[in-house]
Amino acid sequence: MEERNNKPVVKLISKPENILKTVYTACRTCYSADSPININESANDEEKMLKLIRNVVASGHHSTIEHIQLSFAISNVSRACTHQLVRHRLMSFSQKSQRYVKEKGQFDFLIPPTIDKNPELREKFISFMSNISDKYQEFIDAGIPAEDARAVLPNAASTSLVASLNLRELIHLAQLRLCTRAQYEIRTMVKAMCEEVVKVEPWLKDYLVPKCEFLGFCDEHKSCGRKITKEELFAKANI
Numbered sequence: 001m002e003e004r005n006n007k008p009v010v011k012l013i014s015k016p017e018n019i020l021k022t023v024y025t026a027c028r029t030c031y032s033a034d035s036p037i038n039i040n041e042s043a044n045d046e047e048k049m050l051k052l053i054r055n056v057v058a059s060g061h062h063s064t065i066e067h068i069q070l071s072f073a074i075s076n077v078s079r080a081c082t083h084q085l086v087r088h089r090l091m092s093f094s095q096k097s098q099r100y101v102k103e104k105g106q107f108d109f110l111i112p113p114t115i116d117k118n119p120e121l122r123e124k125f126i127s128f129m130s131n132i133s134d135k136y137q138e139f140i141d142a143g144i145p146a147e148d149a150r151a152v153l154p155n156a157a158s159t160s161l162v163a164s165l166n167l168r169e170l171i172h173l174a175q176l177r178l179c180t181r182a183q184y185e186i187r188t189m190v191k192a193m194c195e196e197v198v199k200v201e202p203w204l205k206d207y208l209v210p211k212c213e214f215l216g217f218c219d220e221h222k223s224c225g226r227k228i229t230k231e232e233l234f235a236k237a238n239i
Helices: 019-029 036-042 045-058 079-085 117-143 146-152 167-177 186-202 200-205 211-214 230-236
Strands: 009-014 069-078 091-095 158-166
Touching: 009 186, 019 036, 019 045, 069 079, 069 186, 079 091, 079 186, 079 211, 117 146, 158 167, 167 186, 167 211, 186 200
Parallel strands: none
Antiparallel strands: 009 069, 069 158, 091 158
């Protein structure tokens, strides 16, 4: 059986030099008569910085974490996955173009796990991708522009992109897409993005979690059971 890598490849390629200090400076500036420059230059107590950030973010003052811009190089994801990702606001995307990049030979594609685990369906899926590739090449060879020939390419086709967003949006992205209700592929990709950030900024681990971890309950219509539902919580509180 042909081995395929169905996992996203994600790398953090750009971040501010000192995320913790920058966020602390923004938080402290809002509640201090001192100048931001003095606050930044005198900040050296990590525990003190973390305590203030936790309190400010918990209070809902989220503009303080918008100063942190992060950029990721992402590949080996499907067009279906990126169609979901680009719906998120306050993000910037530069994606491999199917207009200007012609596929040569069999295009790369991702197999959904539910199909991949069924040997018979997996082979049918791979065969179908091969048929699509043949038709695509037939159109290209006939002189059809790539921007029109791409009409036959499926959502499973692999793509790559650079995605940038600020820390507030990354936390929001994590809250929505780390939820077990999110589709497996985008959940896996966002998890990899969060892990890349936590490698260099371990203190952010507590923020890059599903929304139920923030809320303390599940507000989805169908719960995975990880947390008490909103309805159950209200019933307990007699609300």
